Amino acid sequence: MMDEIQVAVIGAGPTGSTAAEVAAGNAKVVLIDKKSEIGSPVQCGGFLPEPFELERLMPRARLPVTLIEIPERCILHRTRLQRIYSPSGKGKEFQVAGRVLDRRAFDRHLAGRAARAGVRVLPATRADLKDGILRLSGRFSGSLRPQIIIGADGPHSIVSRAMGNPVQELGLCLEYEMVGVKIDADAAEMYFSANYAPGGYAWIIPMGPDTANVGVGVRASYLSGRKLPDILDRFVSEHPVAAKKxxxxxxxxxxxxxxxxxxxxxxxxxSNMLLAGDAAGHVMATSGGGIPLAMVAGRIAAEVAIRHFQDKMPLQEYPSRIREEFGIELSRSVQIRKIVDVSMKSDSLMNALFATLNTDQMKSVMRAEIPLLLKARERSDGDLFRTS
Ligand SMILES: Cc1cc2nc3c(=O)[nH]c(=O)nc-3n(C[C@H](O)[C@H](O)[C@H](O)COP(=O)(O)OP(=O)(O)OC[C@H]3O[C@@H](n4cnc5c(N)ncnc54)[C@H](O)[C@@H]3O)c2cc1C
Known part of the structure; x- marks a missing residue:
């Protein structure tokens, strides 16, 4: 069977399993992951907006059914609000209906769907790529020369490297699953502060009434010698608002x-390689949320692969298909992040930015609706965004 493989998908996260399931209807597909157990260890907060919120977030995207209809056993909790704290500890909240996923169960659910659709799944198997040949090692070994390779292999993608791409700009994250916390179980919270989350933000995502995913995501260039575990421990034990919880x-x-x-x-x-999900940088830069884009990109990659087999559609169509469905939202999120970056260097600038934005504008910023942020910027005294 391995000789007949048409599509090899590297990585069985949400991107890869979605791509594999969609492609399996019309091609012979293999799904390869180096993890011994798909979905584990978890490296995610699991926050996913409800379908109507996703439609607002990505209005041009066709959402895969697996992003909309998620089995209850994969959902740990639901939240109603998003609350954002400024460095001074002022909170602004707005309604965002969210599901908190059990990522381990969700990833296994998606990979199980792919397997039932006819995909050959190879866990505990590492892929290496050279000159169009995939070399597998681990539980399964050997080489493959598939007609199409979908790189869904996350931030350190070997497929991206084989394409000659530079290393991506990455945020470093550390998170705790905590129990016995006194949180607001209705609200997913983000905390901005140069001190407690340099160049990023800290979060509390409820997983239940007294359990939460508590984490911090920062950029290396903002760390100035500080260590991530120290930053997260300080957030948990000393942050004026969060430590009480x-x-x-x-x-x-x-x-x-x-x-x-x-x-x-x-x-x-x-050539015959397509990149999708984290491997392609398909993550909203304003929030670090990647699951929705990942699954839409996986679906598009598989559809392009199938059209290539059926109608000889050139694979070069793939980037424009991505742009059509969520390119605007993704690039706006990067633009907004760059504007906010200037303020992230100092808590007083960040406090001033928070004071400038009302709750609706804050919600628009999180949704990467840039015009409102730019309007706020025009109304500000101009010093807010100046770098020097
Ligand atoms: C701490 C943290 C918190 C996050 N919280 C959220 C959140 O709350 N909400 C949200 O929407 N997003 C969140 N994200 C982002 C989200 O997790 C990713 O965007 C999403 O998992 C992307 O899916 P993917 O399938 O592209 O990549 P991944 O889920 O990373 O899957 C890639 C897979 O490829 C496999 N792989 C890599 N290289 C190879 C190789 N050479 N051979 C074989 N297999 C390989 C890996 O083992 C992995 O299973 C968070 C990320 C982090 C790090």
Whole structure:
């Protein structure tokens, strides 16, 4: 069977499993992941807006059904609000209906769907790529020369490297699963502060009434010698607002991960290779949320592959298909992040930016609706965004 493989998907995260399931209807597909157990270890907060929020976030995108209809066993909790704290501890909140996923269960659910659709799934198998040949090692070994390779292999993608892309700009994340915390279980919270989350933000995502995913995502260039574990521990035990909720809790799990922070850079299609999801920088730069874009991109990559087999559609069509469905939102999110970056250097600038934006504008910023932010900027005294 391996000789007949038409599509090899590297990575069985949300991108890869979505791509594999969609492609399986019309091609012979293999799904390869180096993880011994698909979905584990978890490297995610699991926050996913409800479908009507996703439609607003990505109005041109065709959402895969697996992003809309998620089995209840994969949903740990639901939230109603998003609350954002300025460095001075002032909170602004707005309604965002969210699902908090059990990512381990969700990734296994998606990979299971792909398997049932006819995909050959190879866990505990590492892929290396050279001159169009995939070399597999681990539980399964050997080489493959598929007609199409979908790189869904996350931030350190070997497929991206084989295309000659530069290393992506990445955010470094560390997160705790905590129990016994005194949180507002209705609200997913983000905390901005140069002190407690340099160049990024800290978060509390409820996983239940007294459990939460508590994390911090920062950029290396803002760390100035500080260590990520120290930053997260300080947030948990000393932050003027968050510590009151968290200091009484216990850590049950520690998770690390990388988040692409610069949007889609470099090429996402070259010869028979297509890049999707984190591998392609398909992550909203304003929030670090990548699951929705990942699954839409996986679906598009598979559809382009199938059209290529059926109608000889050139694979070069792939980047424009991506742009049509969420290119505007992705590039706006990077533009907004760059504007906010200037303020992230100092808490007083960040406090001033918070004071400038009302709740509706704050919600628009999180949704990467840039015109409102620019209007706010025009109304500000002009010093707010000046770098020197
Ligand atoms: C700490 C943290 C918190 C986050 N929180 C959220 C959140 O709350 N909401 C949200 O929407 N997004 C969040 N994200 C982002 C989200 O997790 C990603 O955008 C999403 O997982 C992207 O899916 P993917 O399939 O592209 O990549 P991944 O989920 O990273 O999957 C890539 C897969 O490729 C495999 N792989 C890599 N290289 C190879 C190789 N050479 N051979 C074989 N297999 C390989 C890996 O084992 C992995 O399973 C978070 C990220 C981090 C790090």
């Amino acid at each position: 968290l200091a009484c809790g216990e850590v049950l799990a520690v998770m690390r991960g990388l988040v692409p922070a610069g949007g889609s850079q470099g090429t996402i299609q070259k």
